[in-house]
Amino acid sequence: MSLRLAVEEDLPQILAIYNASIPEGKATADTNPVTLEERRQWFLDHQRPERPLWVYEQADQLLGWMSLSDFYGRPAYASTAEISIYLHPEHQGRKLGQQLLDEALQAAKELQLRSLLAFVFAHNEASVRLFRSRGFENWGLLPEVAWIKQHPVSLSILGKKLD
Numbered sequence: 001m002s003l004r005l006a007v008e009e010d011l012p013q014i015l016a017i018y019n020a021s022i023p024e025g026k027a028t029a030d031t032n033p034v035t036l037e038e039r040r041q042w043f044l045d046h047q048r049p050e051r052p053l054w055v056y057e058q059a060d061q062l063l064g065w066m067s068l069s070d071f072y073g074r075p076a077y078a079s080t081a082e083i084s085i086y087l088h089p090e091h092q093g094r095k096l097g098q099q100l101l102d103e104a105l106q107a108a109k110e111l112q113l114r115s116l117l118a119f120v121f122a123h124n125e126a127s128v129r130l131f132r133s134r135g136f137e138n139w140g141l142l143p144e145v146a147w148i149k150q151h152p153v154s155l156s157i158l159g160k161k162l163d
Contacts, residue, residue, distance in 0.1 A: 003103055006053040006065065011036060011043050013062040017086050025148040026124040027086065050111055056100060063091045066100045068108065071117055079114040097130045105134060114163050122154040136160045
């Protein structure tokens with residue numbers, strides 16, 4: 001298994017993993033599958049060294065991906081990034097998320113980031129546990145800001161200082 005920067009040829013598999021998370025209603029606020037064209041600009045935004053997109057692969061199959069994204073898009077926030085981790089459904093619950101998060105934390109320090117944010121649906125207990133296991137703290141809660149599967153959903157803001 002290897003972790004590497006994503007290339008454009010990875011986008012269909014990245015998208016498949018992302019879209020596979022939609023029906024469960026725990027990882028994204030998208031409620032319908034996203035198309036390649038809709039995701040292309042997001043991919044291009046992650047071709048900058050300071051906002052990488054990584055894929056974790058085994059035998060030419062992507063097991064998961066993670067990204068560091070701009071937070072709020074203003075210059076004063078440049079030392080903060082939002083982290084996202086998505087795993088192929090068949091590879092969840094195998095500690096792969098921990099490995100990816102450890103890699104991201106190391107890379108974030110090398111990128112001289114001062115803090116990371118994770119926006120996680122409060123009912124996604126596995127993801128909340130993952131981030132808390134690596135020192136992320138509860139920095140906020142947006143109660144019932146989303147509507148998923150005909151139910152209101154709250155968004156937890158988890159953060160970690162890196163310096």
